Amino acid sequence: MHTDERLAVDQRRLPSPDDLLILLTVARLGRFNAVAETLGTTHTTISRRILALDKQLGGRTLERSPHGWELTQLGASAVEAAEAIESTLGSLSGLISQDQSALSGLVRVATTDGVGAVFVTPALVRLQQQNPQLNIEMLSATRKVSQNRSGVDLEIVVGRTDVSNAQTIFLSNYYLRLYASPGYAAAHGLPETLDDVGQHGFVSYVESALQVAELGHRWSSQLPMPSSSFQATSVFAQMEAVRQGAGIGLLPNFMVAGQPDFVPVLADDFERQLPIWAVARPESLRSAAVQAVVASLKEEVKARAGVLAG
Template sequence: MDLKRLPSPDDLLILLTVARLGRFNAVAETLGTTHTTISRRILALDKQLGGRTLERSPHGWELTELGAQAVEAAEAIEGTLGALSGRIARTEDHLSGMVRISTPDGFGAEFVAPALVRLQREHPLLNVEMLSATRKVSQNRSGVDLEVVVGNLEVSNAQTIFLSNYVLRLYASPEYASGHGLPETLDDVRQHGFVSYVESALQVAELGHRSTQLPMPRSSFQATSIFAQLEAVRRAAGIGLLPNFLVVGKPGFVPVLPDDFQRQLPIWAVARAESLRSAPVQAVLAAVRAEIADRQEVLAG
C-alpha cells in the first residue's frame, strides 16, 4: 500500500468540520488556525482525491459527491479517535470536542444554558460555545453546529427539528399599574408606554410591536435585549410583551389583559445533516429537548 497516496486523516477531519459549519472562517476559529490554512488543506485533499470535495453556494460551502464520500470516511475516523480518547482517559465518555450553538438570549439563558451545563458535567471532555442571537434562521448556518430560532422558518439545505411552542403575554410592574393604571381594553394600550424590541433591528417580525396589531402606544422603550426589556418593564417604563417563561412566578410583574391577548410562537433547532450525525451535537440536542420536556408547563404558560 502506498501511504503517500492516501488522503491525510487531518485533512479529512477538516473537511468534516467545513461540512458541518459551512464557512472557512468558522472552521478556523473552531480549530484554532487561519482561513488560509483551511483553504490550503482542502486544496491538498482535493489533489489527493483527484477532484473537488466542496463547491460554493449561496448557503456556504457544500459537499460534492466526492466530498460526501470523503466525509463518510472522516466520520469513521472521528468515531475511532473518540473511542480511543475515551479509553486513554479510562472512561466510557466518548463525547469530546467543540459544539457551537446559537440561540435567542432569553431562551438560551433559561433552557439552553442549563442543558449545556448539565451535559458538560456528565461529559467533561466536551466544550461548548453558546452565541446569543435573536434572528431568522441563517441560510449559511452562520458557522455554528446548531441554531435555535423562533418563528416561521424559510430553510433550505438544512434539517429542522421542532422543539416547542412558547407563549408571550402583556405584563407591567405593580409600580406602573399603581401610577398609570392598566388598560381595560386592547385599544386602551395607546394611552400607555410600551416596551418592545427595536423594530428597525428586529429580524423576527413576530416578536415586534408592529406585528401584534395593538395600537401605537403613547411612548415606547425599545431594546435589542430581552433582559433589558424585562428590566425596563420592572422599572415601570411601560407595558411589555414578554415571554411567559421569563416572567411567570417572579415578583415585580402583573399580567395585563390576560384573557384578551397572548401570542404563541414555535421554537426550532436547525442544523446541517452533517452536524446532526455528530454525537456531540446529538447529545446537545437531546439535552435541550430534555430541559424543555421537564419545564413544558412554563413554556406553555
C-alpha cells in the same frame, strides 16, 4: 514492481486523515473562518489543506454556494470516511480515559437571548458536567434562522424557519404576553381592552433592528400604536424597563410569569404563540456531540413544559 514499492504508491494515494477531519468540520460549519477558529489555526491553512485533499482525491470536495461551502458528491463520500475516523478516534479516546461514553471536542451553539439563558444554558452545563472533555461556545443573538447555515454547529431560533439546506427539530412552543409592573399599574392603571393599550407606554424590541418579526409590537394588528415606546434589542433590558415602570411590555411568559415584579395585562384577551426550533446542517446532526446537545435540550424543555405554557 516489488510489494513494498506498490505499498508506497498506494499510501501516496490515500488522503490524509487530518485533512478528512478538516473537511468534516467545514461540512458542519460551512465557513473556513469558523473552522479555523474551532481548530485553532488560520483560514489560509484550512484552504491549503482542502486543496491538498482535493489533489489527493482527484477532484473537488467543496463548492461555494449562497449558503456557505457545500459538499460535492466526492466530498460527501469523503465525509463518510471522515465520520468513521472521528468515531474510531472517539472510541480510542474513551478507552484511554476509561469512559467510552464521554464526549469531547467543541460544539458551537447560536441561540436567542431569553431561550439561551433560561433553557439552553442549563442544558449545556448539565451535558458538560457529564462530559468534562466537551467544550461549549454559546453565541447569543435574537435573529431569524440563518440562510447560510455557517459558523455554528447548531442554532436555536424562534418563529418561522424558512430554510432549504438544513434540518429543523421542533423543541417547544412558548407564549408572549403583556405585563406591567405593580408600580406602573398603581400610577397609570391597566387597560381594560386591547384598544386601551394605545393609551400607555409600550416596551418591546427595536423594530428597525428586529429580524424575528413575530417578537415585535407591529407584527400583530391587535395591538394599537402606543402613546410612547421604549425599545431595546435585549429582552433583559426590556424586562428591566417594564420593572422600572416604562410601560406595558410584550414579554416571554417563561421569563416573568409568577414573578411579583410583573403583573399580567389582559391575560384572557391577548397572547402570541411562537415555536422554538433547533436547526443544523445534516453533517452537524450526525455528530455525537451535537446529537447529545439536542437530546439535552429536549430533556430540558420537556422537564419544564409547565414554565413554557405559563
